[in-house]
Amino acid sequence: MNVLKKLNDPNLTAKFQQYCGVSSKNVENCDECQKHAQERDTWDLKTGDRCADCKVTAPRSNTRHALLFYLFSYASSLGNEVFYLLFYPYCVWNMDSVLIRRTALVWSLCMYVGQAGKDLLWWPRPASPPVIRLETEFLQESSMPSTHAASATAIPFMLAYYLYDRYQISPYLLLPAAVVWCSLVCLSRLYLGVHTILDLLCGILISILVMAVTSPFWEDFDWYQQTHPFAPFVVLTTAIAMCTVLYPKSKDGSCSHGDAVQIVAVLTGVSIGSWLNFHFQFTSTNDHSGPYDVIIPSVRDLAMQILRFFVGVVIIGLLKVTLKEITVRLFSKLFGLKVPNQEHPSVKLAYKFAVYGVIGFSVVFLVPFIHCMFGLERESYFKEVV
Structure with a gap:
């Protein structure tokens, strides 16, 4: 128990920040906001407490510290929605x-x-002070466990596993890359002052346990969701249950439930889309089994990848904006609201x-269907x- 308390000590996070050159002088706010922070005796200024001129800047003590700021800020973005919405589609359209x-x-x-755990435990963020928070976007979320750490464990190590399984590529290249990815994202959460070491370890442990428990079923489920006649009904019903009755009660102001719904919904859409591809006979099994050779793309291939990605992102972006406007109005009306309210x-x-x-x-x-219409498909x- 003492070990757990030590790992959850915000002073450890603060010490890491100090080692990386983070200090209170790096937090720049206008006089009014600084006065507000002093009254609260905290460096933590939530987004709603800041005026439009307030910002957090990179440490300016020397170049090394500035590079750390940008390195960890980028690493942290690998656990954000924008990264997921760009990374996964790009790989689907252009890789495997x-x-x-x-x-x-x-x-x-x-x-x-991880998101359910946040709403179940509702663990506060590390105290500020001593921690200096360089990120305020997710302060309305609980701290335990770190979903950035969970994501940074699941994505690179699953990619490494399947790249090794499906392609002729050395594990001595894949494993270090996965470790670096995971480490940078986890350290970035300490640097930005939003997690303790215990939060990160629990996030990593969640991914390890989920991967270990589900590993015997990955391929069978992937085949099932594409080929079984009742797969869409089963997947959709399960997804709705996960988003409603199976999800723990959320605390007012928490965004974890909404994030969990987004994640489950995307995978539901992928499942139904993959099922339609197979049953409309757009997709078929490949007679040649792996491992496949790794082919370095030519200039033409790279140009085609960029075109596919550009076309796809435009379509996805337009759909997201348009459907959000329509569905917010529709569901507001269905739930008896006089004016549309997305919150x-x-x-x-x-x-x-x-x-x-x-x-x-x-x-x-x-x-992919639109790619085919424009002659951009990846055959x-x-x-x-499979």
């Missing part, structure tokens, strides 16, 4: 949809457990499930069932 589909499945389970708890969960479900569906079904995509 089997590898990405299975990686995303395990990632979604790890993230769901209403029921509306928020409903529109997120609808919008992100369509996004997942579009990534694997709609966008091997339609043979990536």
Whole structure:
């Protein structure tokens, strides 16, 4: 128990920040906001407490510290929504949809457990002071466990596993890359002052346990969700249950439930889209089994990848903006609200499930179909069932 208390000590986070050159002088706010912070005796200024001129800047003591700021800020972004919405589609359209589909499945389970754990435990962020918070975006979330750490364990190690399983590539290259990815993301959460060491270790442990428990079923489930006649009904019913009755009660102001709904909805859309691809006979099994050779893309291949990605991102972006507007109005009306309100708890969960479900569906079904219309398709995509 003493060990756990020590690992949860915010002073350890503060010491890491100090070692990296973070100090209170790096937090720049206007006089009014600084006065507000002093009255609260904390460096923690939530977004709502800041005026438009307030910002957090990189440490300026020397170049080394500035580089750390940008390195850890980038590393932290690998656990954010924008990264997921760019990384997964790019890999599906340009690399290997089997590898990405299975990686995303395990990632979604790890993230769901992590987000549910946040709402179940409602563990406060490390105290500030002594911690200096350089990130305020997720302060409305609980601290335990770190879903950044869970994601940074699931994604790189699942990618490494399937890259080794499906391609002729050395594990001595894959494993160090996965360790570096995971380490940088975890350290970034300490640097930015939003987690303790215990938060990070629990996030890592969640992913390890989920991967260990589910590993015997990955391939069977991937085959089932694409080929079984009742798979869409089973997947959709399970997803709705996970987002409602199976999810722990959320605390007012928490965004963890909404994040969990987004993640489950995307995977539901991917599952249904993959099922339609198979049953419309757009996809078929590949007679040649791996491991496959790693082919370095030519200039033409790179240009095609950029075009596919650009077309796909435009489509996904337009769908997200348009559907959000429509579904917020629709569900606000269905729930008896006089004016549209996307922050209403029921509306928020409903529109997120609808919008992100369509996004997942579009990534694997709609966008590849449009790629074909413009002659941009990746032919091997339609043979990536198993």
